[in-house]
Amino acid sequence: MADHTFLPExxxxxxxxxxxxxxQLQVVPTPQPGPGSAIVKVLAASVLSYSEDIYNGKRQYPFPIPFVPGASAIGRIVALGPDATTLTVGQLVYLDCTIRGRDNPTEAVILSGIIEGFTESSRKLMHSEWRNSTYAEYTKFPLENCIPLNERRLLGSVDTGGLGYRVEDLMHISRLLVPYGGLDDVGLKPGETVIIAPATGPFGSAAVRVALALGAGRVIAMGRNKTALGQLSVLDNRISTVEITGNEQTETEALRKLGPIDVFFDISPPMAAESTHLKSAVTSLRHGGRISLMGGVSEYRSFPYASFMHRNLTMKGTWMFSRQQILSFVKLVESGLLPLDEKSGMSVAGKFRLDEWAEAFKKARVVQSGEVVVIEP
Ligand SMILES: NC(=O)c1ccc[n+]([C@@H]2O[C@H](COP(=O)([O-])OP(=O)(O)OC[C@H]3O[C@@H](n4cnc5c(N)ncnc54)[C@H](OP(=O)(O)O)[C@@H]3O)[C@@H](O)[C@H]2O)c1
Incomplete structure (x- = not known):
């Protein structure tokens, strides 16, 4: 027997x-729980800065049509499949959009509501059971993608030992988790120096915050936009900035002055495929340095092969993060070491209803560092 509260038809x-x-806004039958799944009432769903380009086809992300778009979200469990062992109805959860095939979790990977992945098995996953996502009042998600949140700690008032967040503040998790995956994969350690580039976009600026929370000794934020770099630098005195000028030599000289540099984290969008920062950052790393690639670039113009090889560098690609990394990350947030509130420069730039999706996408395109836009169905 499935465990549930009231589910509308x-x-x-x-x-x-x-x-x-x-x-299109449509009324459809509410999904029902089955083995391995939960039905979750969506309280706030995240919007990417490039959502508009995903759904108008500009980014050419593959996905099944028709489908319900969406992204990671915060929700409350309303019904559970019969094999749920630990999750409970009523529980506040983070819905992780990284859905993995249970019989092939490494190759069958989709981002719910966003992309069907790049293998035959991932395609199969999104074209069947996990087609629809979170831009909906209710959504069906795999049990393992429902990450329990300590509601009392996160939403409780400060005078009762809580962090005093609102539900929508928790949507910052979806931004911060991405760079956490890459920085954890390359083992960023307290005291180390890390380059984040470009650091002025939503995920780049999130990476700066995550690196600080992980105890980086120095965070070098690279970007083209001087004003945005200036806004980042006031967050913490461990932040230094280096401008992306298009001149590899001046960038490298500026970076080396701030060295030795242990880690370079790249989160370039497709438009930065010609940017000079990749080469200047790679060539500025210390011997044995590590590189995390998380950007959306298909191919870089040139790569400093010999310089990489002579200094025994290591490079790791990371798409999203593992479930274990989510659990560790949630602990970091619940500890208060990675704050999500306005005092820390984080804010919710806009809250939109389902029928206001076009405004939500427009607003998300121009968010500043530390801002998120949410859809509240
Ligand atoms: N690996 C993963 O799991 C994962 C997850 C999520 C996203 N991503 C990728 O991460 C990328 C970044 O996402 P985002 O939302 O933070 O940013 P975005 O909106 O896609 O891109 C904006 C950032 O890119 C910089 N930029 C744009 N054009 C540039 C150019 N020609 N040269 C140098 N910098 C340039 C912008 O700098 P200015 O301020 O100077 O304009 C800004 O910092 C996405 O495009 C996506 O493909 C990867």
Whole structure:
């Protein structure tokens, strides 16, 4: 028997029927729980800065059509499949959009609501059971993607030992978790110096915050936008900035003055495929330094092969993060070491209903460092 509270027969969702058509608000049957899944009432779902380009086809992300788009979200469990052992109805959870095939968790990977991945098995996963995502009142998610959150600690008032966050503040988790995956994979240690580039976008600026929370001794934020770099540098006196000028030599000289540099974290968008920072950052690393690649670039213009090899550098690609990394990350947030509130420069730049999706996408495109936009179905 499934464990559940009241589930309405129908609910409202956003449907994508074609990348040439706007999203449509529709009323459809509410999903039902089955073995291995939970039904979650979506309280706040995240919006990417490039959401518009995903759903209008510009980014050419593959996904099944029609489907309910979405992204990671915060929700409350309303129904559980019969094999749920620990999750409970009513529990506050983080819905991780990285859904993995249970019989092939390394190759069958989709980002729910965003992309069907790049293998035949990932495609199969998104075209069947896990087609629909979180831009909906209710969503069905795998049990293992429902990450329990300590509601009393996170949402409780400060005078009762809580951190005093609002539900929508928890949406910063989706931004911060991405760089946490890459920085953890290359083992960033307290006291080390790390370059984050570009550091002025939503995930780049999140990486700066994560590196600080992990105890980096110096965080070098690289970017083209001087104003945005200036705004970042006031966050903490461990932050230094280096401008991406298009001149590899001046960038390298500026970086080396701040060395020795242990780690370089790259989160370039596709538009930065020609940027000079990759070469200047790689050539500025100390002997034995580590590189984390998490960007969306298909191919870089040139790579300093000999310099990489002579200094015994290591490079690791990371798509999203593991479940274990999410659990560790949630502990970091619940400890208060990685704050999500306005006092720490984090804010919710906009909250939008399902039918306001176009405004949400527009607002998300221009978010500043530390800002998120959420859809509250
Ligand atoms: N590996 C993963 O799991 C994962 C997860 C999520 C996202 N991503 C990737 O991460 C990328 C970054 O995401 P985002 O949301 O932070 O940012 P974004 O909105 O995709 O890109 C904005 C950032 O890129 C910089 N930029 C744009 N064009 C540039 C150029 N020609 N040269 C140098 N810098 C340039 C911007 O700098 P200015 O301020 O100077 O404009 C800003 O810092 C995404 O495009 C996505 O593909 C990867």
């Amino acid at each position: 129908t609910h409202r969702v956003l449907q994508l029927t074609s990348t040439r058509e706007p999203l």
